[in-house]
Amino acid sequence: MIITPKELNDQKKDLLIVDIRPSNQRNETPLNGINSIVCENGEVSNIKEKKVLVCQYGIVTEGLIIEDDLQNTFSLLGGAEAWNEFRKEQKDLSQWSRQTVLPEIGIEGQKKILNAKISIVGMGGLGCPASQSLLVAGIGSLHLIDNDTVSLSNLHRQPLFSPEDIDNKKVIVAKKKLSKLNPEVSIKISDTFLDEKNAYSLLSNSDVIIDATDNIKSRQLIDKISKELNIPMIYGGLYRFEGQVSVFNVDGSPGYSELFPDLPSAGDACADAGVLGALPGIIGNIQALETLKLIVGIEPILIGKILIYDGMNHTAKTIRL
Amino acid sequence: MIKVTIKCFSQVKYALGENELVLELENGSTSSNLEKIIRSKANGQLDDISLRIAINQHYESEDTELKDGDEVAFIPPVQGG
Numbered sequence: 001m002i003i004t005p006k007e008l009n010d011q012k013k014d015l016l017i018v019d020i021r022p023s024n025q026r027n028e029t030p031l032n033g034i035n036s037i038v039c040e041n042g043e044v045s046n047i048k049e050k051k052v053l054v055c056q057y058g059i060v061t062e063g064l065i066i067e068d069d070l071q072n073t074f075s076l077l078g079g080a081e082a083w084n085e086f087r088k089e090q091k092d093l094s095q096w097s098r099q100t101v102l103p104e105i106g107i108e109g110q111k112k113i114l115n116a117k118i119s120i121v122g123m124g125g126l127g128c129p130a131s132q133s134l135l136v137a138g139i140g141s142l143h144l145i146d147n148d149t150v151s152l153s154n155l156h157r158q159p160l161f162s163p164e165d166i167d168n169k170k171v172i173v174a175k176k177k178l179s180k181l182n183p184e185v186s187i188k189i190s191d192t193f194l195d196e197k198n199a200y201s202l203l204s205n206s207d208v209i210i211d212a213t214d215n216i217k218s219r220q221l222i223d224k225i226s227k228e229l230n231i232p233m234i235y236g237g238l239y240r241f242e243g244q245v246s247v248f249n250v251d252g253s254p255g256y257s258e259l260f261p262d263l264p265s266a267g268d269a270c271a272d273a274g275v276l277g278a279l280p281g282i283i284g285n286i287q288a289l290e291t292l293k294l295i296v297g298i299e300p301i302l303i304g305k306i307l308i309y310d311g312m313n314h315t316a317k318t319i320r321l
Numbered sequence: 322m323i324k325v326t327i328k329c330f331s332q333v334k335y336a337l338g339e340n341e342l343v344l345e346l347e348n349g350s351t352s353s354n355l356e357k358i359i360r361s362k363a364n365g366q367l368d369d370i371s372l373r374i375a376i377n378q379h380y381e382s383e384d385t386e387l388k389d390g391d392e393v394a395f396i397p398p399v400q401g402g
Contacts, residue, residue: 126402214402238401239331259380259396264371266332266398275401306380308330308396313340317328319375319394 001065003052003074004094005086008034016051020044020064021080025056029080032087045070055079057101058094081107096138109296110138116295119143119206121194121222123170125157125280126212126236126287132160133288135178141186142178144171145202147193156277194218199225208291210234211256212284216266223248223256232294236287238275241312243283246321247290247302254304254321279311323348323389327359332370332397336363346387352376353384355393370397 008015017036019026026038031054044053044064050072053061058079065073076083078094085107086092093100093110100110116139120127123146131142150158150165150173165173171189178187190202194213203209203225211222211233219235226233226249233248235256248255286307293301308317327342334340337359346355352374360367374381375394387393 122402124402212402215400216398236402237399239397239399240335242331242334242399244396244399260371260373260398261382262371264398265369266371266400273401280402306396308394310330310340317330317378317394319378319380319396321380 001074002062002077004077004092005083006092006094008052008074008076008083009086014050015074016047016049017054018044018047018051019054019080020061021055025080029056029084031080032084034083034087044068044073048072052076054083057081058097059101099137104298105296109298112295112297113138113140113292115140117141117143117205117207118210118291119145119203119208120210120212121145121203121218122212122214123158123160123174124148124154124212124214125238125275126284127210128158128160128174129281129284130210130212130236130288130291131174131178132181133285134291135182135185135187137288137292138182139185141188143188143190143202143206144174145190145192145194146170147191157275157280159281194221196221200229203231204229206231208232208234208294210236210287210291212236212287216260216264219256220263227255227257234287234291234294236283238280238283240273241276241279241310243279243286243309243311244306245283245286245290245302245309246306247294250294250303259306259321276311282311283309322346323350323387323391325355325387325389325391325393327355328392328394330394330396331399332367333359333363333372333395336366349386351384351386352381352393355387356395359395367397372397 018039019036045068052074054076055061056079058077061075078097082094096110099105100107148170149167150161160174160177171191175187175189232250235246237244304321305318322345324345373396377392
């Protein structure tokens with residue numbers, strides 16, 4: 001059984017808190033504001049009272065309860081790290097305990113994610129998976145920009161939409177569906193296509209812009225605004241079984257215009273060239289991954305590089321720009 | 322003569338029907354010489370496609386002399402999203 005820091009705070013008088021961590025962890029991260037007893041792992045099963053086991057990140061205790069079939073026992077989700085953060089900020093981050101346990105993320109990284117403002121231009125094949133992954137990762141606010149409506153031919157690669165959504169505005173449907181995944185995230189929608197007149201005002205309040213569009217002119221416009229405002233752009237593009245991803249314009253790093261100067265010609269878009277439904281999920285999620293890495297400050301990242309993923313042969317090539 | 326390996330992506334792969342080609346070129350051949358050869362092999366299918374070139378996983382914006390053993394990738398822009 002799991003108990004979150006917030007739940008424990010509400011009912012701690014009725015529970016025995018058992019800290020099973022080794023002494024070095026207890027000394028480095030003492031449990032704040034709660035009385036606990038210390039117990040080695042092997043002895044925990046002898047304690048018959050209703051209890052909460054605490055380890056550093058809430059993972060060891062979950063395993064212990066299952067392995068030893070412990071009754072009347074809760075595991076504190078997120079462990080001592082999440083508890084102390086809750087005591088300090090009155091904010092329960094235990095929902096993201098499987099992320100915060102990563103040394104590259106930690107509580108501080110999760111806070112950066114929770115404070116980030118992301119704009120996604122295009123709610124099609126790339127925008128759907130990118131928005132879902134960012135939302136559940138804890139992104140603070142999302143701004144979805146698209147003027148398109150859902151059509152039957154979208155459904156095979158845009159899993160936010162269902163047959164009953166056909167002819168409805170994508171951003172309105174997406175907000176409704178995404179809100180259920182994480183009701184606490186602020187989701188702003190702009191029911192418009194990005195153009196020269198509105199781009200600056202739509203994108204200026206972003207920490208990162210995700211390019212999930214399906215045409216080169218929009219990519220160039222996002223690149224231009226991204227450079228002007230010094231807001232990084234996470235580029236993604238698709239062709240049949242292949243996808244491209246790059247992180248553009250981070251403090252002067254190469255952008256789309258350095259990769260493809262002038263007005264390049266690409267031939268067909270998705271609708272004409274075709275795309276296998278699962279591919280946008282992969283590429284959109286790589287865009288979300290790079291966004292999270294950028295926000296937290298994790299390297300290596302696709303700055304100054306373009307990733308070309310081939311879903312037919314499962315090869316990935318990274319080319320330096 | 323020099324031997325170079327061509328990595329084909331997106332539209333280039335479909336136009337040539339290959340993921341990878343190995344070509345022998347005259348000594349002193351450049352990336353733009355190779356692009357002409359690739360375009361001619363595509364029988365017009367790449368005529369309206371812009372191509373960017375990477376040599377040994379490094380993007381090259383200038384015409385560059387190729388060396389024996391180089392790996393050359395042609396990167397087209399893709400529209401889909």
